[in-house]
Amino acid sequence: MTPDELENLITARRSNLLIDASREVDPELVDRIVNTAQWAPNHKRTWPLRVAVISGDSRRALGDTIADAMAVHGDDEMKVTKTRGKFMRAPIIIVVAAAEGTTTNETEENKYAVAAGVQNMLLMTESFGLAALWGSPAKGANNAITALCSMNRTDHVIGIIYVGWPTQSVAAPQRPDIEVSRLS
Numbered sequence: 374m375t376p377d378e379l380e381n382l383i384t385a386r387r388s389n390l391l392i393d394a395s396r397e398v399d400p401e402l403v404d405r406i407v408n409t410a411q412w413a414p415n416h417k418r419t420w421p422l423r424v425a426v427i428s429g430d431s432r433r434a435l436g437d438t439i440a441d442a443m444a445v446h447g448d449d450e451m452k453v454t455k456t457r458g459k460f461m462r463a464p465i466i467i468v469v470a471a472a473e474g475t476t477t478n479e480t481e482e483n484k485y486a487v488a489a490g491v492q493n494m495l496l497m498t499e500s501f502g503l504a505a506l507w508g509s510p511a512k513g514a515n516n517a518i519t520a521l522c523s524m525n526r527t528d529h530v531i532g533i534i535y536v537g538w539p540t541q542s543v544a545a546p547q548r549p550d551i552e553v554s555r556l557s
């Protein structure tokens with residue numbers, strides 16, 4: 374791959390939830406996407422990445438799990454109801470969590486490492502021509518999600534990623550100029 378090709382891949386990646394929910398994604402592609410996350414840097418080799426790949430009826434179980442936690446949390450009833458079916462919008466849902474560190478700083482850096490891993494996954498997804506969107510977990514639902522996904526209670530869910538074949542492309546949002554300080 375040339376630098377231009379890498380740059381094009383990075384800039385072409387979009388958050389896109391315009392996905393054909395009924396079109397399967399080859400599990401081999403999903404495995405390759407997930408594996409790229411483990412190649413992100415991680416400080417002191419703590420290997421904090423935790424992943425659950427969810428498909429089929431388990432997508433509804435994930436929605437119900439999060440919706441129930443939202444209801445306990447006192448979330449708006451409309452939002453709770455909407456959440457029950459929201460993961461049916463893509464054939465593959467990837468829950469990504471960061472393991473707790475031995476110190477507060479390590480826990481924080483573990484999240485950075487896993488976030489870098491998510492970007493690897495999103496780029497790999499883009500390279501296959503698949504659509505993806507990094508969604509935030511609902512407030513107060515962490516423990517319910519980690520329990521459903523057989524993760525540790527102390528794992529911190531940093532994203533719920535929708536993956537599938539796009540029905541449409543989306544426009545790139547404008548990027549502001551970067552504030553760069555140059556010292557020489």
Ligand SMILES: Cc1cc2nc3c(=O)[nH]c(=O)nc-3n(C[C@H](O)[C@H](O)[C@H](O)COP(=O)(O)O)c2cc1C
Pocket residue numbers: 386387388389506507508509510531545546
């Ligand atoms: C930590 C994180 C959480 C996000 N959560 C959501 C979300 O809950 N819902 C959503 O529609 N997009 C979510 N996004 C995607 C952003 O909205 C998206 O990246 C942004 O609009 C820029 O668009 P682009 O990814 O196409 O460049 C999230 C992105 C990040 C990094």
